[in-house]
Amino acid sequence: MTISQSGEQLALQRPRVRNVPEYVSSAGLEAVELAASAGLFLDPWQRLALDDTLGEKPGGKWSAFEVGILVARQNGKGAIIEARELAGLFLFGDKLIVHSAHEFKTAQEAFLRIKALIDNTDALRRRVHMIRTAHGEEGIELRDGTRLRFMARSRSSGRGFSGDTMILDEAQELPLAAMAALLPTLSARPNPQIIYTGTVPAPENDAEHFTSVRDRGRAGLSKSLAWLEWSPGEEWSDLDDREAWAVANPALGYRISVEFIEKEREALSDADFARERLSVWPRNSTGSVIDAKLWRDQLDPTSEAENPVVLALDVPPDRQCASIGSAGRRTAGGVHVELVDRRPGTGWVVESIKQLVTACRPKAVVIDSAGPAASLIVELTAAGIPVVTTSAREMAQACGSLYDAIRNGELWHIGQPELNDAVAAASKRPLQDAWAWQRKGNTDISPLVAVTLAAFGLASSPSYDVLGSIW
Incomplete structure (x- = not known):
């Protein structure tokens, strides 16, 4: 394959998965031009990635709070990072940009590349105070x-x-503990952005967070995550398919040759070649219990529940927020679940539930007796709101029931970003003969737990019709 600007090759450079929040304009061209002035010339696929990364909403804020880029090694994803960092420094006025990598030598190499670009460009070098x-x-x-x-x-x-x-960078090795240290650093900034760049994880990598980002990105339901993935997908299996090589390597014909990939094909095992060169994730690598496609298929923006509903409350272990979910029957059949309230902290919860109880006259308010929200039972009871609690066995039943309802096409939702993200991040916590949703690190799945409890309470009527008898 030779370097070409043909429509066919440009089409192959587009990511197979490209789920990007809507934007009205992009600062990508400005970043591309600045990079070119420093001697960094981007390929078409890199320019596309930068356009999507720097998409802007009305008012000028980034459309994507998170950006995930998955592409095989040696394709040039580092150039995208360098162009974004140059633009952040010299165009956007980012007061602090933090570039982290799993290994120090990778971070140091990235520093030397950006330093060389600045050192060799008079207009940029003159603005530098210190390196x-x-x-x-x-x-x-x-x-x-x-x-x-x-x-x-x-x-x-x-x-x-x-x-x-x-x-x-190297997001395939990104422990949740590291994210817990890094994520809060953006909380006070007016227009923050997180950019993940990585490859398919090897078995020894700690890839839980990056896998979660992938699952949310592939689902395409988040309004703040851009996901760009160059790979033929897990359903593909022909390791010698040249077209699949091109789909997974947008720099083929620019930085990588077919001849080089042929040598890799001969030298690497099938599993290593699929992972390292073609970005094919192992079929058992999903980080989510709930299949993204099934969840997406159950999206109905017009769905709503009939009264009476069941309310449920959940709080993550760090108690940084709380989620109130609801579940009710639909006129069209099936069950509608919804996140009805979610805010920082827990001080607002009792008053919110009192208002919801008055407004919609639910059948019950459900809380997991073994979960962090159990501490609010006393306050709710004192406020005159009886609470139904679930045991560990009932919580496992609730998780299994929700999972089955989704698989059977019996549960519907309206595509709320917080609930979508919780679904994508959910993993299993094994019990003796069952499982429940797993809480890990800083991943907040309380929206999912809340609607799970609400749906279980709805299915458990009339035994859970606690408040209904009051009306």
């Missing part, structure tokens, strides 16, 4: 105070920084 090259302190600071820091990830790296942009 730190000491081991572990690598970074660039402009005269206006804008900074770009490079670091290897750890449980504590990133704590204390209030960054505008977080670049998470």
